[in-house]
Amino acid sequence: MIRFDILTLFPDMFHSPLASSVLKKAIDRGVIRVNIYDIRDFTTDKHRVVDDSPYGGGSGMVMMAGPIVKGIEGIKSANGSPRVILMTPQGIRFDHPEAGRLSKYDHLLFVCGRYEGVDERVREYVDEELSIGDYILMGGELAVMVVIDAVSRFVPGVLGSAESVLEESFANALLEYPQYTRPRVFRGKRVPEVLISGNHRQINHWRRKEALRRTLLRRPDLLQKANLPEDDLALLEEIKREAGRGDDR
Ligand code: SAH
Numbered sequence: 001m002i003r004f005d006i007l008t009l010f011p012d013m014f015h016s017p018l019a020s021s022v023l024k025k026a027i028d029r030g031v032i033r034v035n036i037y038d039i040r041d042f043t044t045d046k047h048r049v050v051d052d053s054p055y056g057g058g059s060g061m062v063m064m065a066g067p068i069v070k071g072i073e074g075i076k077s078a079n080g081s082p083r084v085i086l087m088t089p090q091g092i093r094f095d096h097p098e099a100g101r102l103s104k105y106d107h108l109l110f111v112c113g114r115y116e117g118v119d120e121r122v123r124e125y126v127d128e129e130l131s132i133g134d135y136i137l138m139g140g141e142l143a144v145m146v147v148i149d150a151v152s153r154f155v156p157g158v159l160g161s162a163e164s165v166l167e168e169s170f171a172n173a174l175l176e177y178p179q180y181t182r183p184r185v186f187r188g189k190r191v192p193e194v195l196i197s198g199n200h201r202q203i204n205h206w207r208r209k210e211a212l213r214r215t216l217l218r219r220p221d222l223l224q225k226a227n228l229p230e231d232d233l234a235l236l237e238e239i240k241r242e243a244g245r246g247d248d249r
Helices: 011-018 021-028 065-079 096-102 120-125 141-152 162-167 200-218 220-225 230-245
Strands: 002-008 032-038 083-093 107-111 128-131
Touching: 002 011, 002 065, 002 141, 011 021, 011 032, 011 141, 021 032, 021 141, 032 141, 065 107, 065 120, 083 096, 083 120, 083 141, 096 141, 107 141, 128 141, 200 220, 200 230
Parallel strands: 002 032, 002 107, 083 107, 083 128
Antiparallel strands: none
16 A cells, blocks of 8 residues: 655646546555645635745746645644655656655655746755656646556556566566557458467567567667676577568568
8 A cells, every 4th residue: 555645736637547547446445545735725825825936037936835845744744754755857767666666655745846846945845856757847747647657556456467567668677579469460460470379488488589679679778777698698699680681570
């Protein structure tokens, strides 16, 4: 069971993703829990102001530290000690290993920025900063959804089979092998014969080789980081020879 708390100015953005498919089922079964808090509820003035113009000038608005920090402290005092994560393009880049790491916590609290971002002094109240990639979103909400989705897949009981987590792209530093389902022939294209053979040793060998081929063609950077066993290195040599002969797929 993992609990995700979210501080946001736009709580509505979370409703539909959390009310569909795997995440909905995980919530219904009590394997994950999500609480959404409106940052405006932590304001103390009549107009519930959450932002103001930047000191020093410049365009746009900056989210004030007060309501956000009150929110963090309010959630902490009522609910223990979550790991507090600020969503920001300046954070550590989120990836598969990061998702696995975060899934080990039992309570995460995400802070979503909007506008030009949050007052610098908020940083003192967070444990870490996370970015989902080198581009600028309008707010942290979609980024948090990405993180919750990816982290939840590591939480026991969320996915049907534990295997899918182990097999997938990145799980063993490789991209996944090509997948096929019915029909056997689609517009003249046949499913590779070996997959219909019923010979599991051959199927595994084919899948491993195709995973290596894919990764070599699309993400050679991943191969460099991977600590591949001898068998894989031999397969890679085979793949390169095939490519040289022009009979790669
Ligand atoms: N001016 C800021 C960006 C503000 S974007 C800067 O240059 O750093 C508004 C908010 O969207 C941010 O506060 C953050 O919460 C969220 N956001 C934007 N891009 C993001 C990304 N790549 N990853 C995570 N959060 C992001």
